[in-house]
Amino acid sequence: MMNICTMNKIASCGTGRLDPARFTVTEELTGAAGVLVRSASLHDTTLPASLYAIARAGAGVNNIPVDACSERGIVVFNTPGANANAVKELVLAGLLLSSRRVVEGIEWAKSLQNETGVAKLVEKGKGQFAGPEIKGKKLGVIGLGAIGVLVANAALALGMTVLGYDPYLSVRAAWNLSPAVYHVTDVEDIYATCDYITVHVPLNDETRGMLNADAFAAMKDGVRILNFARDALVDTEAVRAALGSGKVSAYVVDFPTEEILSIPGVIAIPHLGASTPESEDNCAVMAADELSDYLVNGNITHSVNYPDVSAPRITSSRVCVLHRNIPNMLSALSSRIAAEGINIEAMVNKSRGAYAYTLIDVAACPSEETVRALAEERGVIRVRVL
Secondary structure, three states: OEEEEEOOOOOHHHHOOOOOOOEEEEOOOOOOOEEEEOOOOOOOOOOOOOOOEEEEOOOOOOOOOHHHHHHHOOEEEOOOOOOHHHHHHHHHHHHHHHHHOHHHHHHHHHOOOOOOOHHHHHHHHHHHHOOOOOOOOEEEEEOOOHHHHHHHHHHHHOOOEEEEEOOOOOHHHHHHOOOOOEEEOOHHHHHHHOOEEEEOOOOOOOOOOOEOHHHHHOOOOOEEEEEOOOHHHEOHHHHHHHHHHOOEEEEEEOOOOHHHHOOOOEEEOOOOOOOOHHHHHHHHHHHHHHHHHHHHHOOEOOEOOOOOEOOOOOOOEEEEEEEEOOOOHHHHHHHHHHOOOOOEEEEEEEEEOOEEEEEEEEOOOOOHHHHHHHHOOOOEEEEEEO
């Protein structure tokens, strides 16, 4: 029996997929084999030696110490695409909010509650909130992952011209993307021509502050920016200056901070992108399935720190080895198993940067001595026998 610790409230449709004959769902971290988490930060949490995997019910993993987990052989999963529709819908709302000055208009209307003749005042004052329609305008989508593709396709249906940019466009995303989307190979084409720009890329050293002073200077005057990905993708002081000069007409962001809330022209939404019951259910189900499949079968799907490796089991015993991506590893592992006279029926190996993962289906369960020898092999991080 393996313990699965829930660090946040996880929808029951997800935890209910964990076989009660194999798993116990608990809030106790000590002795846990797996963790299901949403937004709780694990950076200052002491992770037990028993922990094999963490599944994040969501896409971002900024709340998880991924590098430290990699070094300890803890596989970190996320749930890409599970909340994509929820975020897409809020991005579409952001497009309209940024154009039609709806938020300012609502606040102004509220200020009239103690006035007389409100209907006349509304007719007289509504002109100050006029804004353009999105139909016929150009939208630039930076990042064509699960969310970006849905946004691009939906914007087309609303009558927009859509330009998409993603230097790492996956085959799956390309298949799902409407052929009517103009796929550009230089982000400068989006900056120069688009009336609206929405960003959907992960936050890393390459993308941090990507929308900076130089980027804004290259954009059309009056451009509207939408950020439902990560707050640090946009340089705060640069967007403050761009809003002040009129270069940017509106900045819609789903990540309020003390600095951003003080800037005129910002529409700050309280991180509602994935806040739908449907999204929470989808994320919980996907996270639970990923965790269960890894703990029971050794299969890795949607990991952020180790390669995805999945194969049907053809024997009753499977050896799972997390290791560094170094030469001669496969021959070393197979030699250790062969030394016990055990035949290897199937082997799958993939690498991802500095790390790699090998699944070995064997004709017989290896002895504890062989398992120890595998674990002591140079470059091996963790060994499990299922």
